[in-house]
Amino acid sequence: MSRRDVIGYVPSFRLQRFRLHILCLVAAAMWLVAASVTRAAAPVTVGGPFTLTAPNGTAVTDQTYRGRWLLVFFGYTFCPNTCPTTLLEIATTLEKLGSDAEQLQAIFITIDPARDTPSVLAAYTGSFDSRIVGLTGTDAQIADVAKAYGAYYAAHQNGPRADDYVMDHGTYIYLMNPQGNFVRAFDADTGGEHIAKSVREAIKRDRRGAVHDRSGAMRGGTL
Numbered sequence: 001m002s003r004r005d006v007i008g009y010v011p012s013f014r015l016q017r018f019r020l021h022i023l024c025l026v027a028a029a030m031w032l033v034a035a036s037v038t039r040a041a042a043p044v045t046v047g048g049p050f051t052l053t054a055p056n057g058t059a060v061t062d063q064t065y066r067g068r069w070l071l072v073f074f075g076y077t078f079c080p081n082t083c084p085t086t087l088l089e090i091a092t093t094l095e096k097l098g099s100d101a102e103q104l105q106a107i108f109i110t111i112d113p114a115r116d117t118p119s120v121l122a123a124y125t126g127s128f129d130s131r132i133v134g135l136t137g138t139d140a141q142i143a144d145v146a147k148a149y150g151a152y153y154a155a156h157q158n159g160p161r162a163d164d165y166v167m168d169h170g171t172y173i174y175l176m177n178p179q180g181n182f183v184r185a186f187d188a189d190t191g192g193e194h195i196a197k198s199v200r201e202a203i204k205r206d207r208r209g210a211v212h213d214r215s216g217a218m219r220g221g222t223l
C-alpha cells in the first residue's frame with residue numbers, strides 16, 4: 001500500500017462508518033414507526049360479547065345490559081377476603097351514586113362456576129346489595145368472558161377433598177359505558193366513594209359528548 005493509498009483509505013473508512021451510523025439511525029427510526037403503527041392497529045381491548053346465566057337461571061348476554069353503565073368484577077363466593085371487601089365497596093358505590101345508580105348495573109361474575117350456582121350467587125350478592133347481579137356459566141363461558149376482560153384466575157388445591165381449593169383471581173373492577181366499551185378499571189381496594197365519584201364524572205362526560213354529537217348533527221342538518 002503506497003502512502004497516498006493510506007491517506008485516501010482513512011477518510012473513506014471514516015465515511016463508511018458515518019454512513020453506517022446514518023443507516024442504523026434510519027433503520028431504528030423505521031422500526032419505531034413500524035412498532036407504533038402496529039400498536040395503533042391492534043389496540044388492547046377490554047370486554048366483549050359474553051353469554052352467562054342470571055340468578056333466575058335464564059341466559060344473559062352483553063346485549064342484555066346495553067344502554068346501562070356496567071361495573072364488572074370477577075370473583076367467587078368462597079373467597080376469604082378480596083371479594084367480600086370489594087363487594088362492600090361496590091355496595092357503597094351504589095349507595096353514594098343515589099339516583100344515578102339506576103343507570104348502572106353492578107355485575108359479579110364467578111370464576112368458580114362449580115360451586116357458585118345461580119342461587120348461591122344470588123344469596124351472596126344479595127347480602128351486599130340486592131342490585132348487584134351474580135352471573136355464572138359453563139367452564140367455557142367463564143373462560144371466554146374472563147379472557148375478554150383480561151381477568152386472570154386459577155384454582156389451587158389446599159386439601160384432600162375435591163372441593164378443597166381456593167381461587168387466585170384478578171381483582172380489577174371494570175367500568176364499561178352504555179355502548180359496552182371499556183372506560184377504566186379500579187383496583188379492588190378502591191373505596192366506594194371514589195368509584196362513585198369517577199362513575200358520576202364518566203356519566204357527565206358522556207352526556208356532554210352526546211349533547212355535542214347532537215348539536216353537531218343538527219348543524220349538519222341545517223347546512
Ligand SMILES: [Cu+2]
Pocket residue numbers: 075076079080081082083084169
Ligand atoms: Cu376473591
